[in-house]
Amino acid sequence: MAVTTMAKALNAALRRALESDDRVLLMGEDIGKLGGVFRITDGLQKDFGESRVIDSPLAESGILGTAVGLAMRGFRPVVEIQFDGFVYPAFDQIVSQVAKHHARSSGATRMPITIRIPYGGGIGAVEHHSESPEAYFAHTAGLRVISPSNPFDAFVMLQQAVASDDPVVFLEPKRRYWDKGEVDVDADLASAMSPYRARILRDGTSATVACYGPMVRTCLEAATAAETDGVSLEVIDLRSVSPLDVPTVVASVRRTGRLVVVHEASVFLGVGAELAARVTEECFYSLEAPVLRVGGYHTPYPPSKLEEDYLPDLDRVLDAVDRALAF
Amino acid sequence: MTADGGPELVQLLTPEGERVHHPEYDVDLTPEELRGLYRDLVLVRRIDAEATALQRQGELGLWAQLLGQEAAQVGSGRALRPDDYAFPTYREHGVAWTRGVQPLSLLGLFRGVTNGGWDPRERNFALYTIVIGDQCLHAVGYAMGIQRDGAEQAVICYFGDGATSQGDVNEAFVFSAVYNAPVVFFCQNNQWAISEPLERQTRIPLYQRAQGFGFPGIRVDGNDVLAVLAVTQAALAAAREGQGPTLIEAFTYRMGAHTTSDDPTRYRVAADLEAWKLKDPIERVKVHLARTGMADAAFFSSVEAEAEELAVHLRDGCRALPEPPPTSMFDHVYAEPHPLVSAERAEFERYHAQFAGGAS
Missing domain, CATH: 3.40.50.920 (Rossmann fold)
Incomplete structure (x- = not known):
């Protein structure tokens, strides 16, 4: 058991996901050398390479659309949308493709895509950096939408989202990134509480x-x-x-x-x-x-x-x- | 823009059926292979005509016709290897044919018995994509996966002239270029995006857009199955060899309507249609085969007979397509159990169980 921030817990969760399944890929803007604007992916490109921790062109629909193709090839993409207000260019791919592909293909094609979105306000940001878009996604059948409130849940729930065969919109409360809490980094996922339970x-x-x-x-x-x-x-x-x-x-x-x-x-x-x-x-x-x-x-x-x-x-x-x- | 495609158009078989040569692109086909392409073209046109008729008879809710685009689809489809992967729009019935997808399974979507119709993994042929351009990003993502697997495969992505205005198509160009992904962008420029002519999408020839993204663009006579085959084979080979993406603009013409719901007489003139009829993709192959003695009358009539058989199969099969049980709408919404979907399914069943027979 260690005391750590939610940001570090999320980083540890991504590291574990990358270690435990070589089909897991990370993709997003500035997630490589910079480690993401919130440093959630800090150090991961250095340790797992540019092929698995991918700095993407600056295009959100492109990130989600290519994630669909990667999922069709059997990969498990974890994409980072830099801020809540920037997810809308990807809205079509999320709603029309990511959410519906499994049903459209009668279960032949799974979409194990995790869409990480730092969301919510309270950090004194400029416009488009403080939004709470969860209802849009919750209204779309085919998507799962979850949000941790503390470092331990962040650590476990993100790994559960990556392991899910359904697409998961993973909403990270950005103003709580620096809140500290106890995290059991050896926590066994198999016995962990379902992320869909209150x-x-x-x-x-x-x-x-x-x-x-x-x-x-x-x-x-x-x-x-x-x-x-x-x-x-x-x-x-x-x-x-x-x-x-x-x-x-x-x-x-x-x-x-x-x-x-x-x-x-x-x-x-x-x-x-x-x-x-x-x-x-x-x-x-x-x-x-x-x-x-x-x-x-x-x-x-x-x-x-x-x-x-x-x-x-x-x-x-x-x-x-x-x-x-x-x- | 020139109506005939301009001097840059790659052509190997003229509308008059004369075999010509190009300094860069060529195919060397046996008579049997040429006859095979002719058969493909005729059968694909028959599938399209039958499905159009089935729509008129009320058996299909809609059909997106490919009339006039047979060579573009058969030529590019036959350039693929079995382990290459194709991403269609909703009009690639000819490509589906070349991939070995059962023609009958194309009808389910248009009859309203499914939103898909086939298992994309079986023939490496993705499901039809209706939102314009979305599939181009999927194609690039799939190609990025091929790179990570170290496989020697290529991806082909189909889209139309209208789609070149979509953000997703341009983002696909960007992603494929910066990652050097093994993908061929195959644009069937059929001159019309429903009622909007090419001039509403572009000021320059579409193949020239590729240059700005940093990869080659080629304009091919889309009604010339040999030229399309040659150009696509070369682009796929380049992709497999690690040379990255190519944009192929297949210069063709939508001889039919956008879909069976469309009325092209409201926006285009009959003279254009007449001019393009002279460039028919099938007639030129027929003339070539006959003139060179590679096929005789018996061959042509056997293909006609096969086409008629296929039409009967489609007609009967379409009417016999099973209607899905109502509760199937709750299937596969999620891959893992979801309490809301389960509860709504139970509620649906409870509601219908009140009535004689139930729903199931």
């Missing part, structure tokens, strides 16, 4: 707070603050957006009677909306209050001087909890 990080009785990625830390801090007011929050790290582990959330809401869903992405037609609908369908009579959502607004991601007003924080989470409790 994890209850804190038991509580007053209300359930469901979140993922960068908002997990925010929600855990909110739960600690609430405790001093005698409010006991159950915090669930969803970990996966598609598939969504609804049973774990429903079981929690049956106990607490209240649910607040928190994410950075705008609430309109977001993960919170889906979760609210499903929880309402499955445990309507357990609910003491409507499911409430805390998230971004229906605006473009604002200039960074305003991002603190846009992003959910501890106070906005607690405000929603108060409203749910007062209902």
Whole structure:
């Protein structure tokens, strides 16, 4: 067990993936000598060569499109999109090809492609560097969408994504890259928790707070603050957006009677909306209050001087909890 | 741009059936091989005509015709080795024929019984790609895989003149060039992207685009099966030998409509069609075979008879294509179990089980 950052845990996961399967390839912009703009691939090209850690031309659709061809040849590409807001040039290849190839070929052609995307705000970046595009991908059948919230999950879930025979959009909460946590670098993947299962990080009785990625830390801090007011929050790290582990959330809401869903992405037609609908369908009579959502607004991601007003924080989470409790 | 393809056009068999020579490209075919190409051309045209008829009869929802492009497809397809890999658009029925893909399996997509139709691994022939240009990047990725496997194989990627405006096609050019990938870009310039003439896609001859990307471009008479064969063989050999990509512009003409849903009389003049009829890809081979005595009347009628047999096979087979069971839409969405798809499948079955007979 070692204490390390999420960035280093992701790097270690990629190294293990490259070591354990020689069909694994990394491809992306600046991932070679530079090690990626966030240094997630630091040192990997030096150790595994330019043939397996590939600096690509500056073209996102090209990265995804060639990954499809490499997958058809039996490779297992792990591609890096430099920032969330730059994934859209590749949207057609992801939605029309990566997601649909397996079904179109009646299972003959698998697409074991991992699409790593640093996402979310909170780092004072310029436009297009702080977005949360998960709903676009979750809405597309054929894709899996997961996001770790801590270094250990980052280490395990990225390896699980690479090992998956389905395409996985792997969303890395970039503002948590430098958060530290304990990582068991010898963790056995076979016995690891499924990346598609939610994890209850804190038991509580007053209300359930469901979140993922960068908002997990925010929600855990909110739960600690609430405790001093005698409010006991159950915090669930969803970990996966598609598939969504609804049973774990429903079981929690049956106990607490209240649910607040928190994410950075705008609430309109977001993960919170889906979760609210499903929880309402499955445990309507357990609910003491409507499911409430805390998230971004229906605006473009604002200039960074305003991002603190846009992003959910501890106070906005607690405000929603108060409203749910007062209902 | 010249309507006849200009002086740079590689040609080995004139529209009049006269065998001519080119300083760089040639083929040396036996009479049997030449007769084989003729047979390919006739059968491919018959497949296309039958599928068009099946659409008119309501048996297919749509058909993308290749009429006029038989030589471009047969010539390039026959240049491939079995272990080379081809990435088609949705119009490469002639290439499919040369790869040994069952013609009947091409109809499933257009009849609406599948989104695919064959196992791409069996004949190294990818599934049809409908989004314009997407497959060019797949071809380059596959070629990058060949490089990493150290294999002596090549990839051919098909696309049209309209596709040359797509970002993905240009990105494919860039990736293939910087990685020196073993891929041949085979552009069938049939002069029309649905209703838009070539002038809406380019100011320069398409083959000249290659220069800007740093690899050779060649314009070949797309209605000359021998020239297409020669040029494609050379490009594939160069790719296999590590010389990287080539762009081939097969200068041809879409004699039919874009698809059976299209009406070309709204946007092009009949005179063009008449001019191109004189350059028919099949007639010139027939004249050449007859004039040189490489084929007799009995041969031509045997090919006609075979074409008719194939048409009957397609007609009967099309109507007999099994409709997929409704629950099959839930199959293969994911390679590994997915709780949402499983739940929705169960819900679908529950819903239909309420009615007599169920759905399955």
